[in-house]
Amino acid sequence: MEKKKILIVDDEEDLCEILSFNLKSAGFIADVAFSAEEAYSKLKNNYDILLLDVMMGAISGFKLAELVREDFSKDIPIIFISAKDQESDKLKGFNLGADDYISKPFSVKEVIARVNAVLARSSGYLNREKREKSPKSNFIDFKKLQINKTNKLVTIDGKAVRLTKKEFEILYMLANEPHKIFSRAEILDAIWRDEAYVLERTVDVHIARLRKKIEPYGTAIANRSGYGYCFDMQEDQKTDE
Numbered sequence: 001m002e003k004k005k006i007l008i009v010d011d012e013e014d015l016c017e018i019l020s021f022n023l024k025s026a027g028f029i030a031d032v033a034f035s036a037e038e039a040y041s042k043l044k045n046n047y048d049i050l051l052l053d054v055m056m057g058a059i060s061g062f063k064l065a066e067l068v069r070e071d072f073s074k075d076i077p078i079i080f081i082s083a084k085d086q087e088s089d090k091l092k093g094f095n096l097g098a099d100d101y102i103s104k105p106f107s108v109k110e111v112i113a114r115v116n117a118v119l120a121r122s123s124g125y126l127n128r129e130k131r132e133k134s135p136k137s138n139f140i141d142f143k144k145l146q147i148n149k150t151n152k153l154v155t156i157d158g159k160a161v162r163l164t165k166k167e168f169e170i171l172y173m174l175a176n177e178p179h180k181i182f183s184r185a186e187i188l189d190a191i192w193r194d195e196a197y198v199l200e201r202t203v204d205v206h207i208a209r210l211r212k213k214i215e216p217y218g219t220a221i222a223n224r225s226g227y228g229y230c231f232d233m234q235e236d237q238k239t240d241e
Contacts, residue, residue, distance in 0.1 A: 010053035054082035174231035183228040
């Protein structure tokens with residue numbers, strides 16, 4: 001697996017050294033920039049994620065985030081790491097498109113965990129983009145369960161099933177690629193997209209409701225413990241035996 005590239009941007013050299021060492025030990029490629037200007041010149045190297053301080057010289061981390069979003073990729077994840085920990089600071093960071101905001105002082109283990117989480121969400125987003133560009137079936141027929149993507153209609157034995165928009169999207173996402181396991185993070189990225197503060201538990205709640213609504217085919221939405229959910233027709237067959 002190709003190592004992910006991280007750019008650390010902070011004018012505190014000791015802090016950069018600590019982060020760089022630990023991120024490299026965790027399997028990442030880590031580069032350092034001690035100013036926003038230096039970071040800007042390095043962005044052509046196509047980093048997978050940016051770790052930005054806020055208070056730096058002439059150009060702040062907030063301003064650099066603006067420039068990144070305008071001039072480079074809107075999709076590159078950004079995590080602010082800053083001593084500016086007021087709610088207004090965090091809100092400004094998120095409004096500029098930050099994916100996370102970590103207050104100083106911080107735990108290195110927590111930083112690595114948050115980096116991994118943001119990269120996982122980013123990967124899910126990119127996979128969704130690929131899925132949306134690939135051809136899909138507008139009509140899925142499974143026994144007496146029929147899913148019509150064109151008119152957003154689900155029927156069982158010819159009778160319409162009332163689903164919410166998100167319930168329909170989850171069902172179609174899973175049934176369109178049977179047996180493929182989707183993590184909760186991937187489902188969140190595909191269905192909730194840019195909605196903030198949505199917990200992974202939300203996926204479980206929606207799927208529990210969805211299973212009940214599409215009985216007797218609810219068991220076809222299988223939970224693969226520790227991995228996520230998939231549409232498994234064999235699981236439904238077990239209930240018929």
